[in-house]
Amino acid sequence: MLATEPLPRFACPDWWDRIHAGHTPMADVPVNEARAAKALAFFKRLQLPDVPGNPTMEEACGEWFLDILMVFLASEDPETKERLVWELLCMVPKKNSKSTYVAGLALTALYMEETPNGQMLLIGPSQNISERCFEQAVGMIRLNEKLAAIFKVQESEKEITRYKTKTTLSVKTFGSKILTGEIPLLTIIDELHELGRVNGAARVMQQIRGGGITPQGGQVLFITTQSDQAPTGVWKTELDKARDIRDGKAGRSPIMLPVLYEFPTALQKDQKFWRNAKNWPLVLPNLGRSINNQRLLDDYENNGKITPEAEQIWVSQHLNIQIGLGLSGETWIGAQYWEACADEQVTLDYILRVCDVVTIGIDGGGLDDLLGAAVIGRHAQTRQWLIWTRAWAAPIVLQRRKDIAENLRDFEREGDLVICDRPGQGHAELAELVQQVMQSGLLPEEAGVGLDHGQVAPVLEALADLGIEGPLLVGIRQGGGLRGPIWNMELKLQAKQVSHAGAAMMDWVVGNAKATRVGSMVTIEKVQQGTAKIDPLIATFNAAELMGRNPVAFKPVDYDAYLKAAVLVA
Known part of the structure; x- marks a missing residue:
């Protein structure tokens, strides 16, 4: 303008x-x-x-x-x-x-x-x-x-x-x-x-x-x-x-x-800023009338700060801080760098066009969870990690988790989540996604698709129906076994060596995750059990575990063709 x-x-x-x-x-x-x-x-x-x-x-x-x-x-x-x-x-x-x-x-x-x-x-x-x-x-x-x-x-x-x-x-x-x-x-x-x-x-x-x-x-x-x-x-x-x-x-x-x-x-997103009570009057137009400043401070000290979850709620109500990235003390540390790494041009097609190798991560539990898939590509020139995700949900999730039903419908409208209308739809479509990536020639010959080996039967069956099996598929240790890809992802996000599609679904999922450390063990859990879904993020860590092994594509990219395509895209 x-x-x-x-x-x-x-x-x-x-x-x-x-x-x-x-x-x-x-x-x-x-x-x-x-x-x-x-x-x-x-x-x-x-x-x-x-x-x-x-x-x-x-x-x-x-x-x-x-x-x-x-x-x-x-x-x-x-x-x-x-x-x-x-x-x-x-x-x-x-x-x-x-x-x-x-x-x-x-x-x-x-x-x-x-x-x-x-x-x-x-x-x-x-x-x-x-x-x-x-x-x-x-x-x-x-x-x-x-x-x-x-x-x-x-x-x-x-x-x-x-x-x-x-x-x-x-x-x-x-x-x-x-x-x-x-x-x-x-x-x-x-x-x-x-x-x-x-x-x-x-x-x-x-x-x-x-x-x-x-x-x-x-x-x-x-x-x-x-x-x-x-x-x-x-x-x-x-x-x-x-x-x-x-x-x-x-x-x-x-x-x-x-x-x-x-x-x-x-x-x-600046916790130091909004925790400074000197900044609170900016968003409290009735301070000194219906709000007593000292009582507000006392309420924060005695009630608002007792747990990270209590603080999130308190600042959302008393300071209009939007719940999301970087608000909870227990939120995964990578979350505060996530939004800055968003790039709208990152699509699945873009990844398959500009990357020299791709890995896939899959995570999902029962009918009350999301089925998550993540594709990570390594850019052929910059070696930047490019992340694209997709998730599926059974209709029963909307009934059992009414407090997140509108979130899920929003993600469906944005095209990042599929609310399935028939049994097995999610696993079948996920298998088709793996098949599409396989046909690009960018998956490694071995260890190209990582799954939680404790929850894989329906996924393995859907993949087998399309002839996808063998050493390409590997189980990924969960819990503390993910500490390597979690740390790697934190470092890469901070250094902006990762780009993702900027999907609202993943913003929500990343904001739902908290890191729990016991000694040297690090696990990613839900901030709130039941309603806070993190399956697509775990799928991302599964894919990151395989990409961290520095894989080589089974059919290496034709670099002359790649460079011509890159010029056309530019």
Whole structure:
């Protein structure tokens, strides 16, 4: 983009500078000044129902949320006079009063809306979460006689109605039936990150957004903390979209305004940075109001630091640190170098075209595990290791491990995982993959395919069906037997002597792995048993064990043909 070109709508490339300056990290949005003033005047008179003395929002609310309130309720194109912000995603850490402030925003929106007999919704992933905002709104009404004359509260129905317009604000729990026959004027979704683990959430989200294409339109406000697991499903989709909009990578005219209180990616991976409490205020806009700094520090020292797993959860909730690479003290050390070695041009075809030798690793257990395959090629000129992976999952995994089902579906859509629809499909397709590599002539004559010798029967049978057997296949000692390839991979990743395809599945798998050392023995295990799958990573170590033997291809590459192909590729 040329420096003279206007930024795409809602792009905010200086968001980190704005956070440092104490400003709200969002783009400048024009507003209807009269409407904004009316919204602010109403909102500021609301009182906090759960704070001693019941202070008003004017006294208690942070400037950051007043900015959000104005742009969400009063944005306006100066030329067309039409609304600009149809959706807003605010990600802010815990205890920043987001639910209370949103309750006030909902009441303000209900007061400002002149459409008769409309509907507004407060939605949460569970009944308790969806009712939390409602209870705060009811508490605000009961503290002010004037509000009681404006709004009718029906607690049994979980509904607030404005007498003048008969428009209602209703509580709903997220699900496929929440909008039957309704076109809401406004939908507020609390704790969006929780929906990442809900099957079918994308379809429901599409239903919610359906009101936006009607003449009167329908706004959607998402407000959430970061997930205490790696983002997945609809949460990953919305978060990625919000970041792209913020960074100017989502087209010219988005309708979602992102307001994301988080550290830049590099700093989220810098444990020294985010463990320094002096940096915490940057992502805590309500510090000194709803958050007491000393109590936050005490909570971290006494609860957040007790185990690596507890720390991951604590920083994800209180600092919006995204669960993933480099966050856990027990995470495999190679994980912190993994992302930097990503190269999108690394595909299976690319490996077979530019490498002089290839090895294959295979790992997989029962129906509750993934079947993982890894192909490692050694570049004919640079000797760089190139890694490509594929995995297969039985449908029962989606049923038994519902908390990672959306992760697996994401990986399936990206083409790195196959969710099998018939018994034996994974083993048959894996055998076909081995056959394809064999036909390239790049496998060694012996010790070219490494398997966990304790779990190989179905794999050996599928390979034998294609005539693949004999000394090409070797068992690889697991557990401490993998310490050599584990150490080699760590060193090569640190030195950037490895390139991989940058698949989200492998980012997730690598983030699931932790290294356990007993004396000189090193093993790679799951950070969390059951749900944290690492099979494709173990397959990678199996392939690395064989590549570390400095093998030679059974049919050496024709270097003249290779060099011609390399020139054509370049």
